Amino acid sequence: RKEVEQDPGPFNVPEGATVAFNCTYSNSASQSFFWYRQDCRKEPKLLMSVYSSGNEDGRFTAQLNRASQYISLLIRDSKLSDSATYLCVVNMDTGRRALTFGSGTRLQVQP
Amino acid sequence: DVKVTQSSRYLVKRTGEKVFLECVQDMDHENMFWYRQDPGLGLRLIYFSYDVKMKEKGDIPEGYSVSREKKERFSLILESASTNQTSMYLCASSRSGTYNEQFFGPGTRLTVL
Numbered sequence: 001r002k003e004v005e006q007d008p009g010p011f012n013v014p015e016g017a018t019v020a021f022n023c024t025y026s027n028s029a030s031q032s033f034f035w036y037r038q039d040c041r042k043e044p045k046l047l048m049s050v051y052s053s054g055n056e057d058g059r060f061t062a063q064l065n066r067a068s069q070y071i072s073l074l075i076r077d078s079k080l081s082d083s084a085t086y087l088c089v090v091n092m093d094t095g096r097r098a099l100t101f102g103s104g105t106r107l108q109v110q111p
Numbered sequence: 112d113v114k115v116t117q118s119s120r121y122l123v124k125r126t127g128e129k130v131f132l133e134c135v136q137d138m139d140h141e142n143m144f145w146y147r148q149d150p151g152l153g154l155r156l157i158y159f160s161y162d163v164k165m166k167e168k169g170d171i172p173e174g175y176s177v178s179r180e181k182k183e184r185f186s187l188i189l190e191s192a193s194t195n196q197t198s199m200y201l202c203a204s205s206r207s208g209t210y211n212e213q214f215f216g217p218g219t220r221l222t223v224l
Contacts, residue, residue, distance in 0.1 A: 008151070034212075042217070043201060043215035043216060043217055043218055044154070044201075044213075044215050045215070046212045046213070087153070087154070098144065098156050098159050098167075098169060099213065100156075101146075101153050101154040101155075102153055103151060103152060103153030104153060
């Protein structure tokens with residue numbers, strides 16, 4: 001089983017749609033969770049951290065479900081500019097100061 | 112504006128050559144990382160460093176070495192390049208502390224012929 005698993009997609013949605021991605025992680029002791037965004041042929045950039053109580057940033061909502069070991073990202077009112085690959089990132093709490101990246105979910109928002 | 116720069120955007124080398132990839136950050140970050148990114152495999156950690164002259168192996172260190180002589184610079188070395196090292200290489204940096212935001216460079220697309 002992969003340590004951090006994501007559906008690769010692509011998710012093809014029309015502008016204005018609501019879309020959600022899930023990501024599962026293998027280590028129940030993981031403490032830190034993030035969503036990064038990567039545009040085509042660009043470097044990843046932090047989109048948002050994921051807090052235990054869930055958090056929102058504009059049209060984006062991130063949630064954590066520790067019991068089922070997954071995090072989610074919800075995007076409301078999708079824009080063309082949201083088209084990108086979304087990377088789920090988790091610390092695997094192995095005592096190592098590094099994060100583990102999922103392979104990403106590709107989103108394509110269509111006009 | 113925070114910045115991580117990498118020495119080359121595109122690089123073509125021959126099998127057996129020694130390859131140096133350079134990364135420089137101007138944010139005075141303690142932590143620096145080297146990843147490779149391949150389709151379907153995502154980002155995989157090669158090596159990271161949390162201080163000058165300190166290094167730790169990541170998930171796929173075989174065939175690579177690193178050097179960090181100055182805080183702002185982290186080099187990845189392929190001692191004898193092989194075709195299976197053809198990939199996109201991404202450098203990142205972050206503040207000290209375990210799980211702070213990582214800032215990435217633009218990447219180096221390395222092709223080994």
